[in-house]
Amino acid sequence: MAASGGGGEEALREALLLAPPAGDGNGNGKVEKQVEDLEEIRSVRAFLRHAAEENRRLWSLAGPAIFTSIAQYSMGAITLVFAGHLSTLELDAISTENNVIAGLALGLTMGMGSALETLCGQAYGAKQLHMLGVYLQRSWIILNALAVLMLPLYLFAAPVLRFFHQDAEIAALASRFALYMIPQLFAYACNFPIQKYLQAQGKVMAMAVVSAVALVFHVALSWLLVGPMGMGVVGLAVALNASWWFVVLGQLAYILMGYCPGAWNGFDWLAFSDLYGFARLSVGSAVMTCLEFWFYMFLIVIVGNLENAQVAVAAVSICTNLFGWQIMVFFGFNAAISVRVSNELGAGRPRAAKFAILVVLMSSVAIGLAFFAAILALRDVYGAPFTESPEVVRAVARLGVVFAFSLLLNSVQPVLSGVAVGAGWQWLVAYVNLGCYYLIGIPVGYLIAFPLRGGVTGMWGGMLSGVGLQTLILVAITMRTNWDREASEAHSRIQKWGGSAAVKALGE
Known part of the structure; x- marks a missing residue:
C-alpha cells in the first residue's frame, strides 16, 4: 500500500488495524460482536454476584497455574533429594x-x-487470535538468542562460582553439572513463551496435566538412572533435562494438534518483524522479574557476613524455603490477574479489568492473612522439621514476626506485578523495584543489621521497608490509573506489534 493513499485507502488501513481477522478465531467464518464492559454496580447484591463470577474466572486460571508452578518447582527439588x-x-x-x-x-x-502475558493477553482480548502464534515465535527467537548469549555462564561456571567464594571442590563439580544442564537452558527458552501463550487463552489445564505427567516421569527416570543404573550426577542431569523437554514437547504437541484454533497458523515470517520493540518489552519484563528474584538472594549473601553466620544463614534458608512454596501459590494469582487484565484491556473493557483487580486482591489478601496468622501461631515450632539444632530453631522463631509480614506483603505484591504485566508497565515497575529494593530496602537493612547491630532480624526487617514501599507505590499507581486510556494503549500496542506488520505484509 502506498503511503499517499486517499480517504478510501486510509479507511481500509484502519479496518485492517482495528478489526479482528476474518472469522471469530475459532474457524466459524464470522466476527464476534465485542462484549460490553461491566455494568455499573449499584448494590451489594450486584457486587456479590459479579464478585462470585469473577472469582470463578480467576480460580479457573489460578488453580491450574498454581499446580503447574508447584510441579515444575518440584522437579528441581526432587533432583536435590x-x-x-x-x-x-x-x-x-x-x-x-x-x-x-x-x-x-x-x-x-x-x-x-x-512480555507475552501482555501481548498475547491483549491480542486475545481484542480477538486478534492470528497474532498469538506470531508473538510466540518472536519470543522463541529472542529467548533462544538470549540462551546462546548465556552459554558462557554454563561453559565457564567454575570461575564464576569461585568469584563468589564457593569452595573449589564444589565449584568444580557444579561446573561439570552445568555443562550437562545446557539442554535445560534451551528448554527454559522454549517453555516460558509457550506457557504465556497458553495462559492468555485460558489453556491452563493443559499445562497442569503436562506438568503432572512430567513430574511423575521425572521421579521414575531419576530413580532408574541413579538407582538401578548407578549413573550418579550424569543420571540426574539426564533426568532433569529430559523432564523439562517433556514439558516443552508435551505443550507443543497440544498446540500442533489443533487445540488452539485460530491462534496457531503455522510458522510465519512476520515473527521476524518488529523484533526491537518486542525485545525491549521482553527486557523490561526480565529486569522487573530479576530485581524481585535477586532481592532475597542479597538477603542470604549479606546475612552470611553477620556474627554466628552459620546459624543466621540456616535460619534465613529455612524461611526462604517456606517462602518459595508460598510464592508458588501467588504466582498462580499473578498469572491469573495478568491474563484477566490483558484480556479485558484488549477487549476494550476497562471497568471489567478494574473489577478483576479488586476481586483478586481480596482473595490474595485473605490467603496472606491466613499465612500471617499461621506463622505467628507456630513461630516456635515451624523451624523444627528442617533442623535438629535448637539454636537454629530459636533463630527461626526470632524471625517469626518479620517472616509473617513478608508473607503478608508478598500476598499483594505478585498480584500487583501481574497487573503491571497485564497492562504493559514492565519498565515502570522495574524502576520502582530498583529504587525501593536496592536504594532503600537493602541499605536500610544493612544499617540496622550492622551499625545498629540488629542482626538478621534487623536485616530482614529493614529490607521489608523496601517491599512495603514498593507495594504502596504499586497500589497508588493502580488506583490512579486511567483504565480507559490503558484500554486505548492496549489497542495501539496491538496495532504497533501486530496489525502494522500485517498491513505491511498485505501491501507487499
Missing part, C-alpha cells in the same frame, strides 16, 4: 548450580517470556 542420597558434595554442587547458574537463567528467561 536424589543428590542428597549420593553424597554431601553432590548435594552441595547440584544445589549451587541449581540456585546460581540455572537460577539466573530461569529468572531471565521467565522474565523475558512475561
Whole structure:
C-alpha cells in the first residue's frame, strides 16, 4: 500500500488495524460482536454476584497455574533429594548450580517470556487470535538468542562460582553439572513463551496435566538412572533435562494438534518483524522479574557476613524455603490477574479489568492473612522439621514476626506485578523495584543489621521497608490509573506489534 493513499485507502488501513481477522478465531467464518464492559454496580447484591463470577474466572486460571508452578518447582527439588542420597558434595554442587547458574537463567528467561502475558493477553482480548502464534515465535527467537548469549555462564561456571567464594571442590563439580544442564537452558527458552501463550487463552489445564505427567516421569527416570543404573550426577542431569523437554514437547504437541484454533497458523515470517520493540518489552519484563528474584538472594549473601553466620544463614534458608512454596501459590494469582487484565484491556473493557483487580486482591489478601496468622501461631515450632539444632530453631522463631509480614506483603505484591504485566508497565515497575529494593530496602537493612547491630532480624526487617514501599507505590499507581486510556494503549500496542506488520505484509 502506498503511503499517499486517499480517504478510501486510509479507511481500509484502519479496518485492517482495528478489526479482528476474518472469522471469530475459532474457524466459524464470522466476527464476534465485542462484549460490553461491566455494568455499573449499584448494590451489594450486584457486587456479590459479579464478585462470585469473577472469582470463578480467576480460580479457573489460578488453580491450574498454581499446580503447574508447584510441579515444575518440584522437579528441581526432587533432583536435590536424589543428590542428597549420593553424597554431601553432590548435594552441595547440584544445589549451587541449581540456585546460581540455572537460577539466573530461569529468572531471565521467565522474565523475558512475561512480555507475552501482555501481548498475547491483549491480542486475545481484542480477538486478534492470528497474532498469538506470531508473538510466540518472536519470543522463541529472542529467548533462544538470549540462551546462546548465556552459554558462557554454563561453559565457564567454575570461575564464576569461585568469584563468589564457593569452595573449589564444589565449584568444580557444579561446573561439570552445568555443562550437562545446557539442554535445560534451551528448554527454559522454549517453555516460558509457550506457557504465556497458553495462559492468555485460558489453556491452563493443559499445562497442569503436562506438568503432572512430567513430574511423575521425572521421579521414575531419576530413580532408574541413579538407582538401578548407578549413573550418579550424569543420571540426574539426564533426568532433569529430559523432564523439562517433556514439558516443552508435551505443550507443543497440544498446540500442533489443533487445540488452539485460530491462534496457531503455522510458522510465519512476520515473527521476524518488529523484533526491537518486542525485545525491549521482553527486557523490561526480565529486569522487573530479576530485581524481585535477586532481592532475597542479597538477603542470604549479606546475612552470611553477620556474627554466628552459620546459624543466621540456616535460619534465613529455612524461611526462604517456606517462602518459595508460598510464592508458588501467588504466582498462580499473578498469572491469573495478568491474563484477566490483558484480556479485558484488549477487549476494550476497562471497568471489567478494574473489577478483576479488586476481586483478586481480596482473595490474595485473605490467603496472606491466613499465612500471617499461621506463622505467628507456630513461630516456635515451624523451624523444627528442617533442623535438629535448637539454636537454629530459636533463630527461626526470632524471625517469626518479620517472616509473617513478608508473607503478608508478598500476598499483594505478585498480584500487583501481574497487573503491571497485564497492562504493559514492565519498565515502570522495574524502576520502582530498583529504587525501593536496592536504594532503600537493602541499605536500610544493612544499617540496622550492622551499625545498629540488629542482626538478621534487623536485616530482614529493614529490607521489608523496601517491599512495603514498593507495594504502596504499586497500589497508588493502580488506583490512579486511567483504565480507559490503558484500554486505548492496549489497542495501539496491538496495532504497533501486530496489525502494522500485517498491513505491511498485505501491501507487499
